[in-house]
Amino acid sequence: xxxIDVDVAIVGAGTAGLTARRAARAAGARPLMVDAGPxxxxxxxxxxxxxxxxxxxxxxxxQARAADIFGLRxxxxxxxxxxxxxxxxxxxxxxxxxxxxxxxxxxAGEMIDGRARFAGPETLVVDDHTEVHAKAFVLAAGxxxxxxxxxxxxxxxxxCNETVFELTDLPRSLLVVGAGVIGLELGQAFRRLGADVTxxxxxxxVGPLRDPRCVDSARGAFADELSIHLGYQLQxxxxxxxxxxxxxxxxxxxxxxxxxxxxxxxAGRVPDVGxxxxxxxxxxxxxxxxxxxxxxxxxxxxxxxxxxxxxxxDRPVLHEAADEGRIAGRNAARFPQVSPGxxxxxxxxxxxxxQLAVVGLPAADFDGxxxxxxxxxxxxxxxxxxxxxxxxxxxxxxxxGSGRLLGAEMVGPRVEHTAHLLAWAIQRRLTVTEALxxxxxxxxxxxxxxxxxxxLRRRLG
Ligand SMILES: Cc1cc2nc3c(=O)[nH]c(=O)nc-3n(C[C@H](O)[C@H](O)[C@H](O)COP(=O)(O)OP(=O)(O)OC[C@H]3O[C@@H](n4cnc5c(N)ncnc54)[C@H](O)[C@@H]3O)c2cc1C
Numbered sequence: 415x416x417x418i419d420v421d422v423a424i425v426g427a428g429t430a431g432l433t434a435r436r437a438a439r440a441a442g443a444r445p446l447m448v449d450a451g452p453x454x455x456x457x458x459x460x461x462x463x464x465x466x467x468x469x470x471x472x473x474x475x476x477q478a479r480a481a482d483i484f485g486l487r488x489x490x491x492x493x494x495x496x497x498x499x500x501x502x503x504x505x506x507x508x509x510x511x512x513x514x515x516x517x518x519x520x521x522a523g524e525m526i527d528g529r530a531r532f533a534g535p536e537t538l539v540v541d542d543h544t545e546v547h548a549k550a551f552v553l554a555a556g557x558x559x560x561x562x563x564x565x566x567x568x569x570x571x572x573x574c575n576e577t578v579f580e581l582t583d584l585p586r587s588l589l590v591v592g593a594g595v596i597g598l599e600l601g602q603a604f605r606r607l608g609a610d611v612t613x614x615x616x617x618x619x620v621g622p623l624r625d626p627r628c629v630d631s632a633r634g635a636f637a638d639e640l641s642i643h644l645g646y647q648l649q650x651x652x653x654x655x656x657x658x659x660x661x662x663x664x665x666x667x668x669x670x671x672x673x674x675x676x677x678x679x680x681a682g683r684v685p686d687v688g689x690x691x692x693x694x695x696x697x698x699x700x701x702x703x704x705x706x707x708x709x710x711x712x713x714x715x716x717x718x719x720x721x722x723x724x725x726x727x728d729r730p731v732l733h734e735a736a737d738e739g740r741i742a743g744r745n746a747a748r749f750p751q752v753s754p755g756x757x758x759x760x761x762x763x764x765x766x767x768x769q770l771a772v773v774g775l776p777a778a779d780f781d782g783x784x785x786x787x788x789x790x791x792x793x794x795x796x797x798x799x800x801x802x803x804x805x806x807x808x809x810x811x812x813x814x815g816s817g818r819l820l821g822a823e824m825v826g827p828r829v830e831h832t833a834h835l836l837a838w839a840i841q842r843r844l845t846v847t848e849a850l851x852x853x854x855x856x857x858x859x860x861x862x863x864x865x866x867x868x869x870l871r872r873r874l875g
Contacts, residue, residue: 421549424446425530425555427448429736431447433736443746458512463508471607526544550746585604588604588674597680627807631791697714697715704727709728712738713752737758763829765830772823785814786870786874792862803828805826809822826862846870
């Protein structure tokens, strides 16, 4: 077996792993990435980018259909193969950029292909060809979709984010299992492209929202378009010929039996640690089979093992994976001199319509004795109404006493932008009064945020 000695061995050449490599190099270390493939990152290959490409097509179709309200006539004919062909072509372009940087790493002797497993706390074995010894390790192995057992016999009728963008035509009907971020984004996009879509979830939540008033607002908005059943109970799922038959009871106890072309599994993601043999590192593993790390240093205990990206189970979004890779790569290179990195105000966005966002303080941590909430309903907000996008509710949270802005849950138009404004204000530790002293143009959807902030200021006294 080939033996390689490096300073920092990185498992995974996804967003976190690639950033860790750059940071380790910048800190003067010799890094080595190991990836089992397929290469190209979850984001570019099967995540952020193809999903947004599909949503872009769906949005155009939806807007054309809704043109009538403005006195315009448009007919929409969806050409499924061409829609998907553009998704794949543009996706491949994004993947191409990533593959180029991986090729550069390979040429520099800093990338090997193969599945890594731990043989001991300081040794990785890659497939059966290479043994890697390193002074420190960055584990950036990402996550994979979960498929609950009843759905496992559906063969090629079962889709997930790894396979759905490979379709060559749009499904006529789709059961989406999971009303989380992925299920909602893709479910609504396929609906707008003409599929008959049913979304089911065991929980009563919608996307990342936890504030009951925001959940209600989002649920109402999506129910206008999608057949959405929260708190459902699966009774039967089976493949019959080329169709899938699903019988379930909805949250109100009513029974349904429906036929679908495909099932899209979006019921959560778990760390991809099956073959990593993390038990050989000697660290206690959590219920997901992964050791816990310090979110500021990304270090596991006092050890030379660092985590980065979705595998941490914390903040599974791209910019956080990159930040974590940067912190982990630098600290692994300098080990045992480890220092905390800077973390950003938490921000998660869902690219549905209405868009959803969660910023800063999680609604689950809201405590009426310490915090107050202000809100705005977008139903009558001026600019939103002008654009026929007047749906949604935004709730902003502040701290009693200090008057500081702490967080928000958002359902509404152009939330991808307004959520950034709030995240920036929160990270700069602005009080609600300071945020209100900043400019708000007219007529813009940001004026709705001002209404919510004024309401919050009143409630904070
Ligand atoms: C459908 C979808 C839509 C998304 N949309 C957004 C969005 O709009 N905005 C956003 O911010 N985030 C989005 N995300 C999340 C974002 O894509 C992830 O947070 C990010 O890609 C995680 O990067 P990572 O480096 O942790 O993992 P990955 O990019 O998955 O990299 C992990 C790598 O590890 C490798 N690997 C695993 N095990 C081993 C092993 N034993 N040996 C060798 N290699 C191994 C894998 O092959 C893989 O290349 C989306 C995700 C999905 C699935």
